[in-house]
Amino acid sequence: MIHLAKRVIRQTLNDKRSVMMIFVAPLLILTLVYFLLGDSDYVSTVGIEKDAMPGPLVSALEEQDLHVVELTSDDAQQAKEYLKDHQQVDAIISFSQNSGMTITMYEPSTKGSKAVREIQAAMASLNPAAKVNLSYVYGTQDQSMFDSLGYVFLALFSFFLVFIISGMALVRERSGGTLERLLMTPIKRGEVILGYTAGFGVFAVIQAILIVLYSIFVLKLSSVGNIGWVLLTMVLLAVTAVSFGAAISVFASSELQVVQMIPFTIIPQVFFSGLIPLDLIPYHLGNLSYIMPIYYGAAAIKGVMVYGDGFLQIWGYLLGLILYSFLLYLLNTQALKKFRKL
Structure with missing residues (x-):
């Protein structure tokens, strides 16, 4: 023993x-x-119409950890439209004698929650019994966590599962000698990569369609925009996952080693997929999301399902996935050189 x-x-x-x-x-x-x-140094930005609000309340807000922006009367009355054009503002406060205080936010999020806490702290210093009404441009206060973050899991599951299957399969092809024998034929390295991508891509496309339809029609995940754009994004994300799995398999000599790379290749992407607002991440680490394919897929899916965006709003994210796939294709083509026996 x-x-x-x-x-x-x-x-x-x-x-x-x-x-x-x-x-x-x-x-x-x-x-x-x-x-x-951890603790974020992010300071929420709140818009108010100072002339329409009690002076003590304005002073209490300015004493909180908030950046207060003065709005015109028209902007305050059209709070939802203002937030659509000024997403750097986290919340807008309106006040009336009849309805009391209303806080309007872009969507339910960590940023909005932080702004609400600071506003409530200011209110408590004046009138602890005061009630605050919450309003959102997109989403509702009582929506489930699945409705809030479902788009992230659509992107994550599609990418992760296809990555695992393609990565392990390519390692198996190489360890079994199939890839080396294939490269001894006149076939070009680029054609080999395209062949593997097309083969696994078929299953990736079917999986993407199945996940989207099941989530929307069976699990009742809400979608404001056109489902077709969600399907297109999922397909591009799945194709990217195939290329990503092929690239990772180059550095692995067994299927176990593909699994061992998950903590370094997949898990970090989860945190930058939209679960946490990027501008809440300290030290500008949110910029790392731009080198992670899941971010582009999740951002596009969120735009369609939550905001009702169309192609004109999400084309940048789709282009990011296409460019990512192309760069991985070039990388994988070059990597096959070491497996080609002349």
Whole structure:
């Protein structure tokens, strides 16, 4: 038993990927979680019409951890339209003798919740019994967590599952000698990559359609925009996942090693997919989302399902997925050189 345990320990220590997954990956993920979910120095921006609000309330708001912006009467009355054009404003406060105070926000989010807490703190210092009405441009106060973040899981599940299947399958093709024998034929390296991408892409497309239709028609996930744009985004995201899995498989010699790379390749993307508002992330780490394919897919899906966007609003995200797939195609084509035996 002792000899067996020693052999397992030696084998594990000789596998650098296993060592990194056991010791490095947890520290990396915990550090990332610390930065993303720790205290943020973000200061909420609140718009008010100072002349229409009681002076003590204005003073109380300015004493809070808020950036107060003065609005005109028209902007305050058309709060929802103003927020559509000025998304840097987190909330607009309107006040009337009949309905009391109303806080209008763009959507239910962490940013909006932080603004509401500061506003309520200011109100409590004047009148602890005061009630506040909440209003949103998109979404409602009582919507479920699934309705709020369902678009993230659509993108995440599609990408993750296709990545795993394609990555493991390509490693299996290489370890079994199929890829080397294929490269000994006159077929071009680019055609090999396109063939694998097209083959796995068929299943990726079917999976994308199945996930979207099931989520919307069976699970009743709300969608304001055209489902067709959601399907197109899911298909592009799935194709990108195939290319991403192929790229990762180049650095893996077994199916286990593909799994070992998940903490470094997939999990960080989860945090930058839209679960956390990017401008709440300190040290400008939110900019890392632009190098992560899941971000582009989740942002496009959110635009369609939550905001009702069309092609003119999401084309940038779709282009990002296309460019990502193209760059991965070039990378995978070059990587096949080391497997081609001349």
